Amino acid sequence: MRIRVVSSREEIFTLNPNERVVHLAFRPSNKDILGLVETCPKLEVIQLPKSYMATVSKSIEMFLEMQRIQLIEGDVWGHRKDINEYYTIPSSVTEKIREMRIEGKSKEDIEARISRENKLNPELVAYIIAKEASI
Template sequence: MKIRVVSSKEEIENLDENEEIVHLAFRPSNTDIFSLVMKCPNLKALHIPSSYKRTISSSAKMFLDMQGIGLLEGDVWGHRKDINEYSEVSKNVYKRIKDLKESGVSDEDIVDRMVKETRLSEDFIQFLMKQQESPETPKATVSK
């Protein structure tokens, strides 16, 4: 899964309308979030650092929820945007989740293990698990 990394408000206008997951590396305003959703109608999740997530207004959260767009917290560790504008979730992460599920590990334990193994956030792991269960679903919501 590719995550489009956006470093500034100005980049929103240049996004491909087919983007599904966008990481905002800046503190977004309500207008930025609205513009992003209008520019990318297929958006499934908005990924932002935890310090920025705490400052998102309740109206923006409600708007995202009404659109069926997950608000995920986390960073894109070690990503260099000057080399590639996308960060990618390794196929090994999906394989590990699948293997744990097939071994009968509970969803909660899978999330706990994957958070420790991957440094991805809890809600992002939950999002990936939902995507694995129903990849044909056009929009997925993540609650936390």
């Protein structure tokens, strides 16, 4: 799974319209988020660092909810945008999720363990679990 890392407002309008998961590495305005949704009609998740989550307006949160776009808190640990514009979640993470589901582990147990071991936000892990279940 790949997360497109966007580090500036100007970058929003150059994105591939097929992007599904985007991490905004800057403090977005309402206009930025609306532009992102318009540019990427298949968008499913917008990830923001914890410090930026508090500045997102309630109206944008409601808009994203109506569009069925998840707004989640999280970071892309150790990612260098100058090397690659995508942060890739290792396939070993999805394999481990599959193994744990086969073992009968609860969704909460999977989220806790995977997020702890891989420095991923539990909300992002929940999204990955949901995507895996739909495949």
